[in-house]
Amino acid sequence: MPFYFLLSALWVAVDQVVKYLVRTYIPLYASVPFLPGMDLTYVQNTGAAFSLLSEHTWVLTLLSAVVSVGLVVAMAKRILPHWSGMLSLALLLGGAVGNLIDRALLGFVTDMFETTFVHFAIFNVADIGVVVGGILLCLHVIFAFGKGWKEEKEEEGNP
Numbered sequence: 001m002p003f004y005f006l007l008s009a010l011w012v013a014v015d016q017v018v019k020y021l022v023r024t025y026i027p028l029y030a031s032v033p034f035l036p037g038m039d040l041t042y043v044q045n046t047g048a049a050f051s052l053l054s055e056h057t058w059v060l061t062l063l064s065a066v067v068s069v070g071l072v073v074a075m076a077k078r079i080l081p082h083w084s085g086m087l088s089l090a091l092l093l094g095g096a097v098g099n100l101i102d103r104a105l106l107g108f109v110t111d112m113f114e115t116t117f118v119h120f121a122i123f124n125v126a127d128i129g130v131v132v133g134g135i136l137l138c139l140h141v142i143f144a145f146g147k148g149w150k151e152e153k154e155e156e157g158n159p
C-alpha cells in the first residue's frame with residue numbers, strides 16, 4: 001500500500017515541477033514546440049476541464065480537497081485491493097492533489113500541453129493522472145468487479 005501513496009506523491013511532484021518550469025520559462029499564452037503534434041503553451045485555467053466553472057474556483061478547490069480526502073481513505077482501507085484498482089486510485093489522487101495545490105496557492109491551474117494535430121483543451125500532468133486513473137478505474141470495475149459478482153452469484157446458486 002505505501003507504494004501507491006508514493007506513486008501519488010511522485011505524480012504530484014512531477015506535476016508541480018513541470019508547472020513551475022512552464023510558469024518560469026514560458027510567457028503566459030506563449031507556445032514552444034515540444035513533440036511532434038504537441039506544443040507547450042502556458043495558460044492559466046480558473047475552471048475545470050474545458051474551463052467549466054471558471055468563475056467558481058473556490059468550489060473546485062473545495063471539491064478537489066473533498067475528493068482527495070476520499071481517495072486517501074479509499075486507498076488506506078484498500079477498498080479496491082487489486083493492483084489495478086489501487087493504481088487507478090493513486091493516479092486519481094495524484095492528479096486531484098496536483099491541481100488542488102495550484103487552485104489553493106495560485107487561484108488557477110497551470111496548463112501546458114497543447115495538441116497541434118487536433119483542437120483539444122490544453123492540459124497538464126495532473127489531468128493526465130485523472131484521465132488515465134479514471135479509465136483504469138472503469139476497466140477495473142468492468143473486469144475485476146464483474147468477475148467478483150459472477151463468482152458471488154455462482155456461490156449463491158450452489159449451497
